[in-house]
Structure formats: C-alpha cells, structure tokens
Amino acid sequence: MLKRDSTFKVIMLLPLVFLTGYFLILVGSQSAFFSLDNFLEQLGQQDIRSAITLSLIAATASTVIAIILAIPTAYALARIEFPGKRLLDTFIDLPMVLTPIALGTLILMSWNSAIGRLFSDIGLTLPFTLAGVILAQFTVIVAISVRMLKASFEQVDRRQEQVARLLGCTAFSSFLQITLPLAKRGILAAIILTWARAIGEFGATVMVAGTAKGQTATLPSSIYLAMSMADLPRAVTLVVILISISLLVLFGVRMVTESKK
Amino acid sequence: MIQVDQLTAERGDFFLGPIDLDLKEGSYLTILGPSGSGKTLLLETCMGLLEPRSGKIHLDGKEVTNLAPEKREISYLPQDLALFPHLDVRANILFGAKQRKLDDKLSLSRLSDLIDLLDLHSIIDRHDVTTLSGGEKQRVALARALLPGPRLLFLDEPFSALDATIKRQLQVKLRQINRELGVTILHVTHDQEEAFMLGEQIAVMIDGQLRQIGTRDDIYYRPQSLDVARFLRNQNIYEMDLTNIDQDGFLQLENGITLKAPACQGVQVGDRIAAVIRAEEVVIIRPNKPIGPELQDNLFHGTLKDILAFGGTHTLTVRIANSGVNIDVELPNCAMRDFGFNIGDKLQICLRQRSLWTIKMDTVEREENDVAI
Numbered sequence: 124m125l126k127r128d129s130t131f132k133v134i135m136l137l138p139l140v141f142l143t144g145y146f147l148i149l150v151g152s153q154s155a156f157f158s159l160d161n162f163l164e165q166l167g168q169q170d171i172r173s174a175i176t177l178s179l180i181a182a183t184a185s186t187v188i189a190i191i192l193a194i195p196t197a198y199a200l201a202r203i204e205f206p207g208k209r210l211l212d213t214f215i216d217l218p219m220v221l222t223p224i225a226l227g228t229l230i231l232m233s234w235n236s237a238i239g240r241l242f243s244d245i246g247l248t249l250p251f252t253l254a255g256v257i258l259a260q261f262t263v264i265v266a267i268s269v270r271m272l273k274a275s276f277e278q279v280d281r282r283q284e285q286v287a288r289l290l291g292c293t294a295f296s297s298f299l300q301i302t303l304p305l306a307k308r309g310i311l312a313a314i315i316l317t318w319a320r321a322i323g324e325f326g327a328t329v330m331v332a333g334t335a336k337g338q339t340a341t342l343p344s345s346i347y348l349a350m351s352m353a354d355l356p357r358a359v360t361l362v363v364i365l366i367s368i369s370l371l372v373l374f375g376v377r378m379v380t381e382s383k384k
Numbered sequence: 385m386i387q388v389d390q391l392t393a394e395r396g397d398f399f400l401g402p403i404d405l406d407l408k409e410g411s412y413l414t415i416l417g418p419s420g421s422g423k424t425l426l427l428e429t430c431m432g433l434l435e436p437r438s439g440k441i442h443l444d445g446k447e448v449t450n451l452a453p454e455k456r457e458i459s460y461l462p463q464d465l466a467l468f469p470h471l472d473v474r475a476n477i478l479f480g481a482k483q484r485k486l487d488d489k490l491s492l493s494r495l496s497d498l499i500d501l502l503d504l505h506s507i508i509d510r511h512d513v514t515t516l517s518g519g520e521k522q523r524v525a526l527a528r529a530l531l532p533g534p535r536l537l538f539l540d541e542p543f544s545a546l547d548a549t550i551k552r553q554l555q556v557k558l559r560q561i562n563r564e565l566g567v568t569i570l571h572v573t574h575d576q577e578e579a580f581m582l583g584e585q586i587a588v589m590i591d592g593q594l595r596q597i598g599t600r601d602d603i604y605y606r607p608q609s610l611d612v613a614r615f616l617r618n619q620n621i622y623e624m625d626l627t628n629i630d631q632d633g634f635l636q637l638e639n640g641i642t643l644k645a646p647a648c649q650g651v652q653v654g655d656r657i658a659a660v661i662r663a664e665e666v667v668i669i670r671p672n673k674p675i676g677p678e679l680q681d682n683l684f685h686g687t688l689k690d691i692l693a694f695g696g697t698h699t700l701t702v703r704i705a706n707s708g709v710n711i712d713v714e715l716p717n718c719a720m721r722d723f724g725f726n727i728g729d730k731l732q733i734c735l736r737q738r739s740l741w742t743i744k745m746d747t748v749e750r751e752e753n754d755v756a757i
Contacts, residue, residue: 166482280466283466285433285462286462286466289452289453290480290532291484305470306469
C-alpha cells in the first residue's frame with residue numbers, strides 16, 4: 124500500500140504518528156494519579172456530581188439559545204443581500220478572535236451599563252448564577268455556530284429553493300421543507316461542536332459567574348480549582364470525565380459527517 | 385398568456401433588456417442565444433426570482449411584476465434539474481401538488497398519466513434520486529414540473545447534459561406535452577438544432593437583448609442583423625458596396641465580385657450592405673447540363689480550396705476566380721459522392737437570388753466588422 128509515492132506518504136504520515144504519540148503521552152501520564160477506586164469515590168462526591176450536572180445543563184441551554192439565534196442569522200448572511208452585510212458578517216465573528224477572558228470582561232462591564240442595570244433590577248444577576256454561566260458560554264459559542272451554519276446553508280443549492288417556490292412554497296415554507304432538511308447534517312455537526320466548545324469553556328465562565336462550588340463551578344473550573352489546591356487525584360478524575368464526554372462528542376461528529384458520504 | 389413590456393434587470397455588471405415579448409396560449413417559444421447572453425436572467429425575472437429594474441410582466445392580462453414566485457403558477461425546469469435529494473422519486477414528483485393543496489385523487493390521477501407519458505414505471509418507487517441516470521432525472525424533474533398542471537412551463541437548457549439519443553426522445557416528449565396537454569412553453573437554449581426543432585417561434589438573444597423574433601425560416605434564412613447571422617453560423621457573409629438599384633428592386637453589390645441580390649429596406653446607392661447566403665443554399669452547377677432560368681445570375685467559376693467532412697455532410701471552400709472571395713458550400717454525403725470532388729478541382733457555383741439575404745450595415749456593425757477583419 125505504501126509502495127507507490129512512498130516518500131510522499133511517509134512525510135505526510137510522520138506528523139500524524141507524532142501527534143498521536145503526543146496525545147497518548149498526555150493522557151497516559153495521568154495514570155500515575157488515576158485509580159478506579161478513587162475515580163468512583165470522587166464521582167460519589169456531591170460537588171463533582173453538581174459540576175457535571177451544571178456543565179451539562181449550561182452547555183445544553185447555551186447551545187440551544189445559540190443555535191436558535193444562529194440559524195436565522197446564518198441564513199440571512201448566506202442568502203439575503205442587504206447594505207452593510209460584509210461589515211456585520213465580520214462583526215459577528217468578533218467572539219471567535221477575542222480571548223474568552225476578554226469576552227467575560229466585556230459581559231461584566233456591560234452589566235454595569237444602563238441596559239445591564241435594567242436586567243439587574245428585574246433580578247437577573249450574573250455573578251455566581253446559572254444565568255451567568257449560560258450567558259458566558261453563549262457569548263463564546265454563538266459566533267462559531269453562525270459560521271458553521273452559514274457554511275452549511277451556502278452548500279444548499281439555491282436553485283432547489285427556487286424550484287420549491289415555483290412549485291407553490293412560500294419563502295418560509297421553502298426554508299422549512301428544503302433548506303433545513305438539506306442543511307440537516309451541517310446543523311447537527313454545528314450543534315455537536317458548539318456544545319463541545321460550551322462544555323469545555325473556562326475563561327469567560329470564570330470571569331462572569333465565578334467558581335463557587337456547587338453553584339457555578341463547571342467541570343473546567345473545578346479542574347482549575349483542584350489543581351490550584353494541588354488535589355491531583357481529583358483533577359485527574361475531572362479530566363477523565365471531560366475526556367470521556369469529549370470523545371463521545373467527537374465520535375458523534377464523525378458519525379454524522381461520515382454518514383453524509 | 386405572458387406579456388413582457390420593456391423589462392430590464394441586472395446582475396452584477398450584466399444588464400438585461402429592455403425586453404418585449406408576447407407569448408400566446410399554447411405556443412412554444414425557444415429563446416436561442418450564446419452562453420452568458422442573459423437567457424436565464426430573463427426567465428428568473430419573469431418567474432419573480434429576480435426583481436426587475438423596470439418594465440412590466442402580465443400573465444393573462446393581470447400584472448404580476450411584483451407578485452411572489454409561488455403565486456405566478458409558472459412551472460420551471462432548470463438546467464441542473466434541482467431534484468430534492470432528501471425526497472424519493474414519488475415525493476419529488478408530488479411535491480408541487482402538496483404545496484398547491486391539490487385534491488389527492490386528482491394528484492394521483494395526474495401522477496399515473498405522467499408515469500405513462502414519461503415512462504417512469506421502472507423508477508417511480510426508487511428511494512434515492514441521486515442514483516438515477518441523467519435521462520431518468522430529467523424525466524422525474526419534468527414530471528415534477530408538470531404535475532401541478534401548469535399552463536406555462538419555463539425550460540432552461542434542460543437537455544444540455546444528455547447524450548444525443550435520450551435528448552431526442554425527450555425533445556419529442558416536449559412537443560407532445562405542448563401539443564397534447566396544451567402547455568405553453570418558453571424554452572431557452574444555446575443549441576440551434578434544438579431551438580429550430582422545438583420552437584414554433586424563435587427569439588435570438590445576444591448581449592442581454594432580443595435581437596430578432598420570428599418563425600424558423602425568418603431566423604434561419606433572413607437574419608435581421610449581422611450578429612444574429614454570425615451566431616446562426618452563416619459562414620458566407622460578405623460586406624459589399626451598393627452600386628445600383630434595379631427598376632425591379634434588386635440590388636447590385638460589388639466587392640471583388642458582383643452580386644445581384646434582393647432588396648432590404650431603406651437602402652440607397654453607396655450604402656455598405658452585408659450579403660448573406662447559407663452554405664447549403666449555394667448551388668453547384670453540373671458540367672454539360674443546361675442551366676435553369678433562376679440560376680442565370682450570380683454564376684461564378686472557382687477552385688476547390690478545402691474540403692471538411694462532417695457526419696452526414698461535407699463543407700467545400702471555393703475560391704472565386706479572379707477575386708479573393710471564398711464561398712463555403714455544404715453538400716450532403718450522397719451529392720459529394722456523385723461529384724467526386726478533390727481539392728484543386730475547377731467548378732461553377734451559383735448564389736441564387738432567392739437564397740441571398742441582405743442586411744444594411746449600420747455604423748457600429750461596420751466598425752465591429754472592420755475590427756474583426
């Protein structure tokens with residue numbers, strides 16, 4: 124198999140071997156601090172169970188909100204011509220290039236503005252609340268959702284939407300019956316990847332909602348807390364949980380994209 | 385049926401129009417033009433997929449210029465067919481019936497008729513439309529367009545990707561659909577054979593404008609401008625000076641050779657005139673045979689300079705004696721075998737008056753022609 128173009132193939136395969144080895148070292152070196160007994164004991168602790176639950180709830184909620192807003196936004200950017208489109212398209216990308224710490228700072232500062240105070244007055248506060256965690260994750264992931272969904276909508280043949288219109292569909296009905304089903308796999312991939320990004324989010328979440336145990340400590344912030352207290356077995360247990368969830372997500376993406384072929 | 389008045393549209397830096405068009409109920413109009421001439425843009429504007437810059441569109445006397453596409457009840461078969469890959473064959477065909485909320489009984493009855501008409505029996509239960517062959521996809525897309533029972537069908541280069549045999553079968557079906565179902569058809573194509581075979585009327589579109597609309601013979605033998613003549617592959621186009629107009633109205637033209645040709649409107653002595661004759665209309669005079677009365681004028685001796693063989697015809701290039709003028713002559717294979725011509729042979733040809741066509745050249749065409757020469 125390697126005989127033809129063997130030099131070229133070896134050059135291309137070597138980095139793959141290097142990367143696989145590197146990741147195996149990263150994961151394997153945790154085994155010194157990992158035991159099944161300890162893992163099960165840590166899983167039984169209330170604050171870890173709470174961190175897992177909070178991470179799952181917040182990541183799911185922020186993903187749902189992000190996707191609901193990202194679908195029409197991405198469609199508009201992919202299909203509708205309007206003045207200032209290029210500017211808005213670039214502006215929407217801003218959270219992708221800003222570090223999450225900076226995003227968290229922006230959210231906190233905006234909560235001190237008139238609009239932020241309005242929300243505070245009606246009882247919507249961010250520090251040490253689930254709302255803070257969700258808003259931080261949403262802010263980080265929404266741009267990624269828009270970018271992925273826009274690419275999916277652009278891949279749908281415009282001609283199919285036009286034919287549907289001429290066969291009697293309204294613009295909305297054509298969107299529901301043609302565009303969404305044809306972009307389905309792209310939308311699923313976007314949901315999975317943004318959810319994965321949300322569950323691993325740390326910087327903005329810590330800035331906005333803090334890391335109160337049992338309240339706003341997510342899996343990533345719990346790992347940070349455990350490491351800062353030199354509680355290595357606990358940190359490794361949390362990492363293993365996060366790795367397990369991430370692998371499940373990555374396999375999900377692989378299944379979705381491969382069934383596309 | 386559909387009337388288009390002074391319609392203009394634009395996409396990027398391409399401008400369409402102004403277009404005037406009047407398509408009667410039950411007719412079949414083909415719009416013939418080179419790629420990029422604006423044919424698809426015209427269809428899209430008429431269907432409401434693109435907003436016109438100006439002008440009006442009427443359907444059955446009612447203005448529909450700003451009406452949504454789904455309310456115009458025009459069916460559309462695009463070049464790439466645009467079958468819905470997430471639906472099976474049956475659901476693709478019935479899609480329009482569902483959207484237009486047609487009665488189930490009526491939909492199924494029409495589906496059954498279309499299965500017979502378009503020979504869909506072997507593919508109607510297929511689940512994956514992407515596995516159909518090109519011809520099968522074409523028939524499914526045509527059935528989908530016809531099932532809602534449209535009175536007006538727009539076709540955009542529908543057969544461009546098919547092989548010749550399947551293309552011919554579907555072209556015959558289209559004529560049947562037009563004649564038997566009474567569907568009015570507007571069909572755009574760059575394929576001249578297809579346009580002439582299917583269109584009762586043919587419109588030639590060049591650079592976003594309809595340059596000529598007429599019957600097959602009007603377009604084929606009597607192009608109204610040089611660009612139409614060139615697009616229709618008239619190989620014999622000669623720019624000549626008008627030196628005299630006979631009492632019976634014939635023009636005497638000179639430029640290396642002297643021609644007697646039928647008149648065109650609004651010409652006077654001194655004008656530049658393009659004389660056009662189709663290669664298959666040039667007559668080769670058989671040696672030692674009497675020459676008929678209609679072949680007495682425009683007789684020339686020449687030498688055979690080149691022979692190009694095509695499937696069923698040969699094109700001969702004849703250099704007229706004592707001039708730099710070349711004339712292409714098209715002969716069917718059987719005639720070519722009879723004559724047994726070889727390069728260098730001497731022969732006599734006649735450019736019959738009734739086969740010649742003259743076009744008065746305007747300044748722009750002359751400049752373009754000068755540049756081309």
